Amino acid sequence: MNKKNIFITILIGFAIGVFILQPLGITIFTFSSQNYEINWWQYLINNFIEILNINGNQIFENILFGLLGASIALMYYLGKREKDIDNK
Numbered sequence: 001m002n003k004k005n006i007f008i009t010i011l012i013g014f015a016i017g018v019f020i021l022q023p024l025g026i027t028i029f030t031f032s033s034q035n036y037e038i039n040w041w042q043y044l045i046n047n048f049i050e051i052l053n054i055n056g057n058q059i060f061e062n063i064l065f066g067l068l069g070a071s072i073a074l075m076y077y078l079g080k081r082e083k084d085i086d087n088k
Contacts, residue, residue: 009077010070017069018062023047025065 027044051062 006074006077009073013070013073014066015069016073017065017067018051019048021069022051022061022065 023044026047027040030043031038031040051058054062
């Protein structure tokens with residue numbers, strides 16, 4: 001097991017969780033709770049900008065979504081690795 005590849009996978013997954021999953025998830029939740037009356041694209045951009053403006057409450061959300069992304073990426077990496085080993 002290559003520790004460098006696992007570390008890179010976790011970092012990429014963390015970034016995907018924070019910068020893709022979090023704004024999409026929050027925007028979709030808010031869009032549906034507002035009865036589809038807000039401009040979805042503008043709200044997505046606002047959520048992305050809010051992620052970059054880190055404050056006390058935002059750090060906890062960033063960590064949770066980052067861990068979600070890292071977990072998904074790690075599961076994908078390990079599953080792919082196991083499949084590659086089985087095919088040899």
